[in-house]
Amino acid sequence: MHKMYNTSVCSSMFSPNALQSIMSSCTLKNQRLRIGHRTKVPRNVNMEKLQHGYLFPEIQRHQLMHLEKYPHANVIDLGIGDTTEPLSTIVTSSMVDFVHGLSTEKGYKGYGPEQGEKALRKEIADTIYKDLGIKPSEVFVSDGAQCDISRLQLLMGPNLKIFVPDPSFPAYIDSSVIIGQAGEFVYETGKYKNIEYMTCGPQTNFFPDLHTASRADIIFFCSPNNPTGHAATRKQLEQLVDFAKENGSIIIFDSAYSAYITDDSPKSIFEISGAREVAIEVSSFSKFAGFTGVRLGWTVVPEELSYSNGFPVVHDFNRIMCTCFNGASNIAQAGGLACLSPEGLKAVQSHVDNYMDNARILVDALTSVGLKVYGGKNAPYAWVHFPGSNSWDVFAEILEKTHMITVPGSGFGPGGEEYIRISAFGQRDSIIEASERFQCLV
Amino acid sequence: MHKMYNTSVCSSMFSPNALQSIMSSCTLKNQRLRIGHRTKVPRNVNMEKLQHGYLFPEIQRHQLMHLEKYPHANVIDLGIGDTTEPLSTIVTSSMVDFVHGLSTEKGYKGYGPEQGEKALRKEIADTIYKDLGIKPSEVFVSDGAQCDISRLQLLMGPNLKIFVPDPSFPAYIDSSVIIGQAGEFVYETGKYKNIEYMTCGPQTNFFPDLHTASRADIIFFCSPNNPTGHAATRKQLEQLVDFAKENGSIIIFDSAYSAYITDDSPKSIFEISGAREVAIEVSSFSKFAGFTGVRLGWTVVPEELSYSNGFPVVHDFNRIMCTCFNGASNIAQAGGLACLSPEGLKAVQSHVDNYMDNARILVDALTSVGLKVYGGKNAPYAWVHFPGSNSWDVFAEILEKTHMITVPGSGFGPGGEEYIRISAFGQRDSIIEASERFQCLV
Known part of the structure; x- marks a missing residue:
């Protein structure tokens, strides 16, 4: 063909x-609208x-x-x-119980913590990041990875240089354009001027050639990669963490598809030694648990991660979550908790x-x-x-x-x-x- | 006292x-964290x-x-x-039915439209904005007004001057600082340099003195006001729309508390003639229907609203919703739809x-x-x-x-x-x- x-x-x-x-x-x-008042x-x-x-x-x-x-x-x-695939009744019955509760005096819940329910933050830390030393206070529950990527861009601001694997999930680049990091679009190359695109094709085992890469502030990286389907090997991720450390970069690691890994590739960047000082992880219940419409995700920001002035990134991310977000739906959170029970898993x-x-x-x-x-x-x-x-x-x-x-x-x-x-x-x-x-x- | x-x-x-x-x-x-690696x-x-x-x-x-x-x-x-107050069983039973459906082949739903379910957009247009000529395509369903305010700031970008009633809901100013519009904070006045604060006290019937106001690109306005509880009169809102029109400004009107109006004050800025050309309305099921934890809101961007170059604002807002958001929880949307039925209302x-x-x-x-x-x-x-x-x-x-x-x-x-x-x-x-x-x- x-x-x-x-x-x-x-x-x-x-x-x-x-x-x-x-x-x-x-x-x-535009022509039609130009007739009326313009601000x-x-x-x-x-x-x-x-x-x-x-x-x-x-x-x-x-x-x-x-x-x-x-x-x-x-x-x-x-x-x-x-x-x-329809959700398991283990998950839906848990949400049904929660919703029934909302119509009772005892079970009604208003605003929850902007960072997510304590029990869910703990369960994500204990189950998804078992033995990786992630604290519940480092887990921020959200309405999905794509939304968190935008919030991370708000956190980082317009004056940073970003690095994206090419190809990769379009929200990294589009959110970068919206926040103002991207610079002009160059038609000849199909690339934005200020974004570092690192080709990840079969020639390089779907991993960027870091020897030729210049420094960026933020390294977006998705494993398993969307769209190539490649899960980075442990060795590749070790190289990535080393590269970030040498360059003083922050990795934003998207693990939304980690549940699909069938070999021994790492499911989290935090499996790599030293990652706590250089990485944020964004993830989601969407593909993991079929929650694409229910909307639930999370982001992990380790305490050790700091800006050049030593200020902890987690403090600013907490501020973003409190100011620009107001917590994920408590019903979705009840469902997420059920997904992480032994039967749910x-x-x-x-x-x-x-x-x-x-x-x-x-x-x-x-x-x-x-x-x-x-x-x-x-x-x-x-x-x-x-x-x-x-x-x-x-x-x-x-x-x-x-x-x-x-x-x-x-x-x-x-x-x-x-x-x-x-x-x-x-x-x-x-x-x-x-x-x-x-x-x-x- | x-x-x-x-x-x-x-x-x-x-x-x-x-x-x-x-x-x-x-x-x-900071002292503790300064010991380790800094990016x-x-x-x-x-x-x-x-x-x-x-x-x-x-x-x-x-x-x-x-x-x-x-x-x-x-x-x-x-x-x-x-x-x-616990939710009515009219609302919860509707969400329960939806959740039960998620565990069946027929009722399972994945990604919905980023702008919200068609039926809910239509019901908001028909019920909340009855006879005001709002089209379903102008209604964007979201996870809440506070989140939409941040997305509207992303839409507008850093280079605009904003106007806020003083006092008002803190998310207006904080989101403005985060996006980069606010300028330096001046300790002596307790104000950010580039934000126009318009005092709304009892002396001015809790409405800004527009004769002394200088032009701003974006006018945040909340009625009934949080915190003062004042609902702007029709005359006041007419003045506001006129002021925006004269100055080529965009009003971001927050009507999150409109259901609490007991007198004949307008419940929507779109009750005011000409508002479609100058205003966006942000609103929420939180206080209206007790959805503070369930999370559901909406924003109306009229087709007529355009930037200085004639480009329709609604196109860019749609892009923001598709790129930086991924739709409100479908369970919350099912609940919202039930709230707008005659029994729900x-x-x-x-x-x-x-x-x-x-x-x-x-x-x-x-x-x-x-x-x-x-x-x-x-x-x-x-x-x-x-x-x-x-x-x-x-x-x-x-x-x-x-x-x-x-x-x-x-x-x-x-x-x-x-x-x-x-x-x-x-x-x-x-x-x-x-x-x-x-x-x-x-």
């Missing part, structure tokens, strides 16, 4: 058609620098357009990576295993049609190579030919060009159907 | 003792400018200190303004009425001991004047003498000095007990 695509030097996230359609709709809208408030220059809509809503837009064209198509969504693990079985089915199918597939072993994402192709073109052709939604790799940065991310979240019958549809790509 | 307090020129939010204790704990912490990441200058801990956690800290001193004290909390109203009965009891008690009391008629807050006193001293003395938590007015800005805010949220027996304890202030 990949031979069907022309090599393209376009590094934009959008096909020219999509870009044109977005631009003309903006122009129309004298200048548009935020940082917002102006954003190059396109946020990736996943954009993909959803394409899906809707496809459904308009083919109203009866049975579209299979291997795109956004949304959990599909078993139920959660069975969902993770199920999605990883899906991943194996998809990887086998993709491999059988001659495609080079990465990932799918420690993460529910297959990262499929279409050498010489433009990934938005591949996305469009897969959609047109098979009615399946995927994610174009360039949506995760210029390093994702020529790749497509395929999500293994889905019900088994859909996954089997998808693996059959891939046969027509031969 | 007020004669017992010395006149103080201290405009700080803290008593000297409290400040000393906070500063020494920071110093100790080379500079502390965000905006975070450095924050003068103190966020108000409500600070008050909680005082409460804990008091309980250490008097472990058996029956402390009554008239402080943070947290709802206490009745149940919600009965709670509001109950808190307003509390307010009357407290206002009567405070008035009976000779205190001058404002508010309490259109908001569940009494705003009590202690002429010539330092409000943190009054707070401390009330706590010491009566074991009751209040909020020092200066926590809401220098214009709150000499005042104490008393919350009417509480169970009736506590409120009656509180009104008796106030007698000992004579």
Whole structure:
């Protein structure tokens, strides 16, 4: 199939058609609105620098357009990576009890601590970070990792240099643009001027070549990586911590997919000696426990982590959580606590295993049609190579030919060009159907 | 009682003792942490400018200190303004059904739209903004007003001048400092240099004197006001909209307490003609429906509102919601939808009425001991004047003498000095007990 695509030097996230359609709709809208009153408030220059809509809503837009064209198509969504398995009754009955309680004098709860319920902070420290020495007071419960990334950007402010693996989860770069760290977008490279993009491809075992990397204040790092599915090895993470230490950088480590690791790759940056002095970890119940709609996550900020003036980062993050956030929903927190009970963990693990079985089915199918597939072993994402192709073109052709939604790799940065991310979240019958549809790509 | 307090020129939010204790704990912490590795990441200058801990956690800290001193004290909390009445079973049974559904194949839901569920957006538009022409697409569902204020600051960026009523909800100023709009803090005035503070006291019927106001890009305005309890009249809001229009400003109107209005004051800025071109409205289920812990709010951004270049603000706000937020908990949204049903609204109203009965009891008690009391008629807050006193001293003395938590007015800005805010949220027996304890202030 990949031979069907022309090599393209376009590094934009959008096909020219999509870009044109977005631009003309903006122009129309502006023209219409220019008739009325206009404020004298200048548009935020940082917002102006954003190059396109946020990736996943954009993909959803394409899906809707496809459904308009083919109203009866049975579209299979291997795109956004949304959990599909019903929650275990162990988890829901715990939330049901909590909600029932809210209608009683004894069980009603108002504001909880902005940092999260004590019991949940302790359980995250004791269960997720067992034997890693994380204190409950270092755990901040939130409404999800993506929201915490923005709050971490608010914490850090506009004057820092950030380092992102390329490709990686788009929220790192987009939130950096919004806070004002990114500088100008350079169309020729598809990169923002002040952001250090470190290519993570098969040539470097999906890890940045740190020998060629210049210093950054903040190093975003996600393991298992979204989108490549690569889980960094212990040795790689040791190199990363050493690099951060030598450069005086702070690692923001995103472990949202750690539950999917099947080999002995570290599940937390805090498994690496010295990480407490250089790293923050962001994580989530979304993919771990199917809480994508329930909304629950957490961030760990170790006490030892300090700014150049010695001031502890955890104090400022606490202030951000108290001022810009007001605690995660107490119902979601009750559910999160149930997930971390021994029975809850078993139920959660069975969902993770199920999605990883899906991943194996998809990887086998993709491999059988001659495609080079990465990932799918420690993460529910297959990262499929279409050498010489433009990934938005591949996305469009897969959609047109098979009615399946995927994610174009360039949506995760210029390093994702020529790749497509395929999500293994889905019900088994859909996954089997998808693996059959891939046969027509031969 | 007020004669017992010395006149103080201290405009700080803290008593000297409290400040000393906070500063020494920071110093100790820093000294301990200076021993280990320090990153080379500079502390965000905006975070450095924050003068103190966020108000409500600070008050909680005082409460804990008091309980250490008097472990058996029956402390009554008239402080943070947290709802206490159990939710109606109409609301909880709806959430219970939703949660049960999450454990079934048919009822399981993953990611919802970042902007909120369609049905809820429509119901907010149709019920809360009945006949005001608000479209569902202009309603963005969130996890609360405080969080939306921070997201609106992210949207607006650091280079704007803001205008705040003084006193007002501290999140306006604190979020402005964090994003970098505020400039230096001037100790002599207790104000940030670049923020326009507009005194709203009894002399001006708790409304800013707009004739003396200079232009700002963003006008924060809260009605009913927290802390003064004043609901702006229609005439006042018309003046505000005119002022914004003349100056090309954007009003961020906080209507979190609108359900408590008992007279004919407008409940939404969109009741005022022309507001769609100059205003954003932030609101919440917290005080309206007792969702302080469940977490649910919304923001309305009208299509007509545009930046100086004609670009619609709603497009950028949508981008912020998609990038920095990921939707409110779907369980909370199911609850919110139930609140807006005819039966739900009745149940919600009965709670509001109950808190307003509390307010009357407290206002009567405070008035009976000779205190001058404002508010309490259109908001569940009494705003009590202690002429010539330092409000943190009054707070401390009330706590010491009566074991009751209040909020020092200066926590809401220098214009709150000499005042104490008393919350009417509480169970009736506590409120009656509180009104008796106030007698000992004579």
